[in-house]
Amino acid sequence: MVGQQLLVMRKISIHSSINMTNKMKKIGRYFLALCLALILIIGTVLHTKTYQASEQAQAISQTANQTKDYLYFKAYGERKGNILFYQGALVEESSYASIASNLSQDGYDVYILKAPLNLPILAQQKALNIIEKENLDNVYLAGHSLGGVVASLNAEKSSKIQGLILLASYPSEKTDLSSDKLRVLSITATNDKVLKWQNYENAKKRLPESTQYRSIEGGNHGGFGDYGQQSHDGKASLTSHEQNQEISQIVLNFLNGQA
Known part of the structure; x- marks a missing residue:
């Protein structure tokens, strides 16, 4: 029982x-x-x-070699160096094709990095991984807005990185490059209403004293790419094409030691 x-x-x-x-x-x-x-x-x-690239930017992006990780614009003639570029937050990577193409025509291999959901913070190791995988040297990291913040995070993590190019951007409070030997270029635009200007000014102490600062008269935040008017941004007095051309020339002068 x-x-x-x-x-x-x-x-x-x-x-x-x-x-x-x-x-x-x-x-x-x-x-x-x-x-x-x-x-x-x-x-x-x-x-x-997400801000979509203009038809012109999309057309230019078709001239690049595309992988799941980046758009690659091969240097014309003898290669002078490599530029790895992080997009702005919620901006389609093709929006920066015009600038990338201009830089490649002057001898620089340009990689526009792709990020999940178009958020560069979700791909913050990608630049370092590509540098290692492709065995790149003479590398410059670049980024627009949040992309510049991410580029700054990586700037001192590889001896192959020679410099940093910030487009309407600045390093976060956790990133201090003030004592670093990196070459740094910071470009802003006078009609930019998206950039937090006080934070930008405060961040200058976290950049090397040798940092070069340039301003585009009449440009705005969205003009650092080619994706139209961004919400809450100021109105530009020049076209995206004109601002892209000016950015390209400033960057090339910097890279070639002319400014």
Whole structure:
């Protein structure tokens, strides 16, 4: 009698365990489905908020070699160096194709890095990985807005990095390059209403004293790429093409030691 009771209790215990396991599996499936749905919703929202490259920028980007990690603009003639560029937050990477193409025509290999959801902070190791994988030397990191913040994070992490190019950007409070020997160029625009100017001024103490500062008269934040008017930005008095050309020339002067 006791043996039968134990057997019944054991069966009940096994049945309960199976039910609990099935319930946990169902909960796990529901949780996974919820996570996937949230990811899809977030991805869709971010995509709708992403600034798309202009038709001209898209056309120029088609001249680049494309991989899953970057758009590559090969240097014309003898290669002088490499530029790895981080896009601005929620800005399609093709938006910077015009500047990249201009720099490549003067002898620089340019890599416009691709980031998940067009957020460079999600690809902050990509530049270092490419430098290592491609065995690049004489490297300059560059970035627009949040992309410049990410570029700054990586600037002192490899001896192959010679300099830093910041477009409407500045290093975060956690990044101090003031005692570093990096060559640094910082470009802003007078009609930029997106850049946090007080933070920009405060960040100058975290850059080398030798940093070169240049300003584009009449330019705005969106003009550092080619993706149209950005929300809350000032109105530019020159076209995106004109601002891109001016940026390209300033950067080339810097790279070639002419400024």
